[in-house]
Amino acid sequence: MREKATTLYIGPQHPGITGNMMVRLKVEGDTIVKAATEVGYLHRSFEKLIEKRNWLQSFTLLCRFCVPEPDPVEESYARAVEMIEGREVPERAKYIRVLVLELARIGSYLLWYGGQSGSLGLYTVGQWSVGDRNYILDLFEALTGARVYHMYIWPGGVRRDFPKGFEKKVIDTMDYLEKRLDDYDDLMFDNAIFKKRTKGVGIIDKEKAVEWGVVGPPLRGCGIRSDIRIDDPYEIYDKLDFIVPVEEGGDIWTRALVRRQEIRQSIRIIRQVIDNIPGGEYYNKVPNPQKWALPKGDAYARTEAVRGEVGMYLSSDGSINPRRAHFKGAAYVHAITLLEHLLVGENLADVAAIMNSLGTCPPEIER
Amino acid sequence: MMMEEIKTTIIDRIKLHFSDAVEKEFSYNRLDFSVKKETVPSILFYLKEEMGFKHLSHISCVDWLEEGEFEMIFILWSPEEKIKVFIHTRVDRSNPVMDNIDMIWRQANTYEREMKEMYGIQFTGLEAPEEFLLEDWNGPPPMRRDFDTEAYAAKTYWERPGREDALDVRETVEKRTGEVLPEFAKKYKR
Amino acid sequence: MINDKNSQKIVDIIRNYARKHSLWILAYGTGCGAIELPPTMTSRYDAERLGVRGAATPRQADLLLITGYLTTKSLKRVIRVYEQMQDPKYVIGFGSCTINGGMYWDSYNTIKALDRYLPVDVYINGCMPRPEAVLSGFAKLQELIQDGKANGAKEYKENLKWYRDNQKKVITNWKMPEYNW
Numbered sequence: 001m002r003e004k005a006t007t008l009y010i011g012p013q014h015p016g017i018t019g020n021m022m023v024r025l026k027v028e029g030d031t032i033v034k035a036a037t038e039v040g041y042l043h044r045s046f047e048k049l050i051e052k053r054n055w056l057q058s059f060t061l062l063c064r065f066c067v068p069e070p071d072p073v074e075e076s077y078a079r080a081v082e083m084i085e086g087r088e089v090p091e092r093a094k095y096i097r098v099l100v101l102e103l104a105r106i107g108s109y110l111l112w113y114g115g116q117s118g119s120l121g122l123y124t125v126g127q128w129s130v131g132d133r134n135y136i137l138d139l140f141e142a143l144t145g146a147r148v149y150h151m152y153i154w155p156g157g158v159r160r161d162f163p164k165g166f167e168k169k170v171i172d173t174m175d176y177l178e179k180r181l182d183d184y185d186d187l188m189f190d191n192a193i194f195k196k197r198t199k200g201v202g203i204i205d206k207e208k209a210v211e212w213g214v215v216g217p218p219l220r221g222c223g224i225r226s227d228i229r230i231d232d233p234y235e236i237y238d239k240l241d242f243i244v245p246v247e248e249g250g251d252i253w254t255r256a257l258v259r260r261q262e263i264r265q266s267i268r269i270i271r272q273v274i275d276n277i278p279g280g281e282y283y284n285k286v287p288n289p290q291k292w293a294l295p296k297g298d299a300y301a302r303t304e305a306v307r308g309e310v311g312m313y314l315s316s317d318g319s320i321n322p323r324r325a326h327f328k329g330a331a332y333v334h335a336i337t338l339l340e341h342l343l344v345g346e347n348l349a350d351v352a353a354i355m356n357s358l359g360t361c362p363p364e365i366e367r
Numbered sequence: 368m369m370m371e372e373i374k375t376t377i378i379d380r381i382k383l384h385f386s387d388a389v390e391k392e393f394s395y396n397r398l399d400f401s402v403k404k405e406t407v408p409s410i411l412f413y414l415k416e417e418m419g420f421k422h423l424s425h426i427s428c429v430d431w432l433e434e435g436e437f438e439m440i441f442i443l444w445s446p447e448e449k450i451k452v453f454i455h456t457r458v459d460r461s462n463p464v465m466d467n468i469d470m471i472w473r474q475a476n477t478y479e480r481e482m483k484e485m486y487g488i489q490f491t492g493l494e495a496p497e498e499f500l501l502e503d504w505n506g507p508p509p510m511r512r513d514f515d516t517e518a519y520a521a522k523t524y525w526e527r528p529g530r531e532d533a534l535d536v537r538e539t540v541e542k543r544t545g546e547v548l549p550e551f552a553k554k555y556k557r
Numbered sequence: 558m559i560n561d562k563n564s565q566k567i568v569d570i571i572r573n574y575a576r577k578h579s580l581w582i583l584a585y586g587t588g589c590g591a592i593e594l595p596p597t598m599t600s601r602y603d604a605e606r607l608g609v610r611g612a613a614t615p616r617q618a619d620l621l622l623i624t625g626y627l628t629t630k631s632l633k634r635v636i637r638v639y640e641q642m643q644d645p646k647y648v649i650g651f652g653s654c655t656i657n658g659g660m661y662w663d664s665y666n667t668i669k670a671l672d673r674y675l676p677v678d679v680y681i682n683g684c685m686p687r688p689e690a691v692l693s694g695f696a697k698l699q700e701l702i703q704d705g706k707a708n709g710a711k712e713y714k715e716n717l718k719w720y721r722d723n724q725k726k727v728i729t730n731w732k733m734p735e736y737n738w
Binding site: 501502503505506509514516517519520521523524525526527 | 629630633656657658662663664665666667668669670673723726727728729730
């Protein structure tokens with residue numbers, strides 16, 4: 001007998017949902033037959049406000065685009081500005097930027113560990129990994145002065161140089177984290193519940209993945225080697241030695257495996273950066289921002305964040321304000337059209353796990 | 368060297384099929400084409416199906432108020448050739464109508480919903496819920512340049528008045544603690 | 558029933574003591590401040606030692622954290638959530654943008670002063686407030702509860718009309734049940 005379809009609302013206030021968004025589901029029994037997302041709870045009109053700010057003032061807004069990992073947004077914007085103006089970045093600044101981006105990646109993955117396992121009821125992992133993320137935030141605090149919003153990567157370089165003894169602190173933290181990662185493997189990836197709940201759930205079709213706009217770890221979880229750090233290299237990523245992990249399968253499990261390996265690769269990158277960082281200038285100073293007009297033109301800079309492609313389209317009309325700063329986050333595609341597609345046929349209890357594995361980040365969608 | 372060859376091939380093939388395409392070259396792996404708005408769906412379809420530009424990176428819109436036009440930008444990425452292609456087109460601002468392209472890329476649907484709401488651009492045949500980011504909005508499309516967000520905010524939302532005693536921090540500190548500030552600290556007084 | 562004034566005082570002290578040590582936060586990340594809550598709740602800062610922990614639904618929660626800016630769309634849901642919560646209930650405004658709009662002062666979609674729309678017991682300033690600041694906010698709220706001064710919910714009931722007028726000014730399409738206390 002066919003069961004009657006019920007409409008079910010998940011969010012905006014729901015412990016399983018990542019952030020402030022809503023998914024409207026039509027369910028038959030436990031199975032989802034139709035899903036529709038509703039976003040807009042966090043629309044702060046950033047892009048309108050940036051048009052009213054000058055090229056540097058917009059940095060206070062930029063880092064708030066995506067809260068768990070703000071640095072790639074700053075990086076994209078700074079690089080887009082540099083592309084339009086043709087501004088050179090000192091070599092040392094490029095290394096520092098890579099260091100910051102990779103630290104942000106580790107921090108964001110640790111938070112994701114907590115979210116992904118929490119969505120399956122394994123709360124201990126979150127207690128550990130979010131606790132360990134504090135060590136990354138401590139590094140950020142030493143380097144930039146802030147825990148969450150750094151405003152550190154600027155057009156022309158970075159805002160300040162390493163504090164005294166920072167290199168050693170970074171290496172110590174990486175040593176500690178490397179040991180801890182084995183504990184996470186025991187607790188999370190060897191866990192029978194985690195395996196059972198994630199294998200074969202939320203499968204992305206490999207053939208269609210690129211067309212659907214899947215990027216980042218979800219795409220690599222489908223067995224497609226695609227990483228902006230390699231394909232469209234920026235800063236000094238082409239000089240570094242690291243592997244882009246790929247897993248076949250396309251379900252939550254493989255996406256988790258990709259992320260698990262990427263933390264180790266990030267640690268590897270950070271070690272290389274600390275070993276090879278050159279001396280010299282860290283900032284190619286921009287002129288007085290009140291009078292700093294960029295030439296006419298446009299640019300699109302993209303950065304590999306933990307969620308995938310994070311891009312910034314900048315258009316300049318030759319004045320001191322951006323004409324248009326249009327941000328594209330991976331969640332803009334992942335959490336709307338892709339999520340709506342993936343949820344169909346899945347179990348109601350897996351909604352939160354699927355959302356987490358896609359890296360849903362509502363502030364990035366709504367801006 | 369390789370990149371130059373790829374670019375030349377792309378330009379030749381596009382020019383052969385679309386006579387109105389005007390190319391503009393940028394550094395390294397970026398290539399721009401300006402086309403008429405009627406050509407957009409066919410050129411996008413051609414790039415995707417025939418030339419391997421499978422990944423839709425971004426769709427953006429810029430309001431050129433002074434020229435009375437919207438500029439739409441489609442950014443495509445080819446995973447094999449590792450090259451970006453920008454398609455620029457201009458839409459009349461007083462009657463902004465575009466062709467819907469969400470059958471080429473499903474995710475374009477989201478971009479179109481946003482542009483419809485934020486700029487008031489109509490996409491023929493777009494099937495989507497009315498509201499995307501805003502709710503019960505009855506003003507003009509907010510991302511248009513002639514919409515003044517500051518005036519709107521001042522009119523709609525109550526603003527907490529600033530503290531009178533906080534205009535000069537030094538004075539406030541002096542008053543609160545009774546501490547007399549040295550002369551050099553007052554030098555930069557407003 | 559206790560009608561004696563002195564006995565009532567003793568009952569109040571015991572009741573407030575109990576209330577202040579079981580503040581359950583509603584799991585509703587209304588804004589970006591929610592990112593500092595996991596560190597606050599987990600091993601290093603461990604807010605649970607103050608009796609602060611998460612609650613899944615409004616009806617079990619005592620504390621509504623407004624973690625940052627509120628868009629008008631979100632405000633509508635927050636009001637709905639707040640009215641579903643049961644007494645005793647408290648509101649903490651978290652971050653500069655709840656106090657005076659912060660950096661969103663000229664945004665067309667965010668409210669600028671939270672206490673016009675909901676009764677706020679404690680404000681925590683900063684963007685973002687550090688976990689230490691969040692903990693001190695919780696401690697301050699506990700202090701107010703112990704002294705019997707955290708009665709935002711009572712004020713809300715008494716001045717419901719004023720709050721409603723303000724709320725309806727920004728929420729143009731008011732389609733919500735009117736709760737009758």
